[in-house]
Amino acid sequence: MMSMVRPGYLSLIQYVSAIILIFLISWHLILRFPPLHGVESFIDTMKPEILYEEITVYGVLLVLLLVAAVFHGVNGIRSMLLEWSSNKYWTLIVNLLAIIVFLVLIVVGIHTVLYVTPP
Amino acid sequence: MTIKSRFKVLDNRLGVKASFLPIGVTIAGNPERLAFILHRITGIILVGFIAAHIISTNTLAREGWEAWIEEVRNLEGLNPISLLFIIAMGALSFHSINGIRLIMVEFLSLWIGRPEKPKPPYDPPSLKSFQRKAIYATFILALIAWVAIIYVMLIW
Numbered sequence: 001m002m003s004m005v006r007p008g009y010l011s012l013i014q015y016v017s018a019i020i021l022i023f024l025i026s027w028h029l030i031l032r033f034p035p036l037h038g039v040e041s042f043i044d045t046m047k048p049e050i051l052y053e054e055i056t057v058y059g060v061l062l063v064l065l066l067v068a069a070v071f072h073g074v075n076g077i078r079s080m081l082l083e084w085s086s087n088k089y090w091t092l093i094v095n096l097l098a099i100i101v102f103l104v105l106i107v108v109g110i111h112t113v114l115y116v117t118p119p
Numbered sequence: 120m121t122i123k124s125r126f127k128v129l130d131n132r133l134g135v136k137a138s139f140l141p142i143g144v145t146i147a148g149n150p151e152r153l154a155f156i157l158h159r160i161t162g163i164i165l166v167g168f169i170a171a172h173i174i175s176t177n178t179l180a181r182e183g184w185e186a187w188i189e190e191v192r193n194l195e196g197l198n199p200i201s202l203l204f205i206i207a208m209g210a211l212s213f214h215s216i217n218g219i220r221l222i223m224v225e226f227l228s229l230w231i232g233r234p235e236k237p238k239p240p241y242d243p244p245s246l247k248s249f250q251r252k253a254i255y256a257t258f259i260l261a262l263i264a265w266v267a268i269i270y271v272m273l274i275w
Contacts, residue, residue, distance in 0.1 A: 015226045018218050025215060029268070034275055042272045046191045048184040055179075066173065073166040080159065101170075109173045115180035 010075060017072040024065040048119030059113045066109040074102045150254045151246060158217050161210035168207035197273065205269055212264040217257050224250060 030036065031054060032045045039045055055062065078098040082091060178186045193200040223229045224245075232248030 015222060018222060022215060022219060022222075025211070033271060041275060043191060043195050046187075048187065051179075051187075069169050070173075073162070073169050076162050077166050080163075105170060105173050108177050112173070112177045112180045117180075117183065119184045 014072060014075050014079075017068040017075075020064070020068045021072060024061065024068065027061070028065060052116065052119050055113055055116050062113055063110060066113075067106060070102055070105045070109070074098050074105075149243060149246065150251065150258075151243070154217055154220075154254050154257060157213055158221070161214040161217075164207060164210040165214055168210070194272070201272070205272065208268045208272070209261075209265045212268065213257075213261040216261045216264065220250075220253050220257050223253070 032042055034041055034045055037045050037050050039047070039050075075098070078094055081094045084090070175190060178190055194204060195201070220230075224231050230249040230253050231245050232250070233244075235244050
């Protein structure tokens with residue numbers, strides 16, 4: 001599947017996902033800042049009621065963060081592995097593994113957002 | 120740069136080994152090389168962290184909030200798990216701030232100076248513009264961001 005996408009586009013998506021990640025990860029980290037929730041410590045910002053509200057209100061942003069982070073990471077590792085060898089079978093195995101890891105992590109992440117229950 | 124150190128730079132061909140052996144890389148006169156290798160190492164750390172983070176937060180959907188509270192307790196104080204988390208945050212600080220530099224240099228072609236014909240003494244033209252300062256600023260800002268995150272995590 002990845003070999004059907006032109007390498008130039010994957011590189012472009014890698015940069016675009018990086019730009020998206022800079023904003024979304026900053027937001028994701030700021031949400032763990034205690035004064036923002038009126039709590040005393042970093043651990044307290046992960047209380048069930050605070051997290052449940054975050055997941056339900058910002059679910060779409062969390063899924064966007066998930067897709068951008070997993071794509072950026074998996075494609076980055078894929079590029080490194082493809083630098084080792086240009087062998088046809090190696091390329092096929094690396095591309096297939098990248099797609100499988102990408103899909104598994106996305107499914108697990110979306111499952112978290114969709115099936116979280118109220119505390 | 121002396122001729123001896125210039126040869127050291129030219130001899131800097133560790134290949135894939137360089138991704139795992141930053142100490143083996145000679146960075147005399149070229150901090151970009153250290154930034155490149157650290158970007159790779161922190162990238163590998165972050166992929167592991169993101170996978171672990173996605174799977175561990177899935178506890179919420181699989182086992183409920185009580186299991187989640189147990190997991191979060193692992194981040195309290197200094198222990199092996201919180202230490203791994205702190206290492207991942209260091210990797211995140213460097214990778215994201217260096218990533219901003221890379222977007223400016225590689226994606227937007229800023230800070231990199233004008234291309235020029237190679238001529239002796241072959242100093243990398245890419246480092247003649249603002250880029251060298253940007254690389255040093257990246258190291259400093261990443262360290263500040265890391266210390267700030269550790270402060271919020273452990274001391275706040």
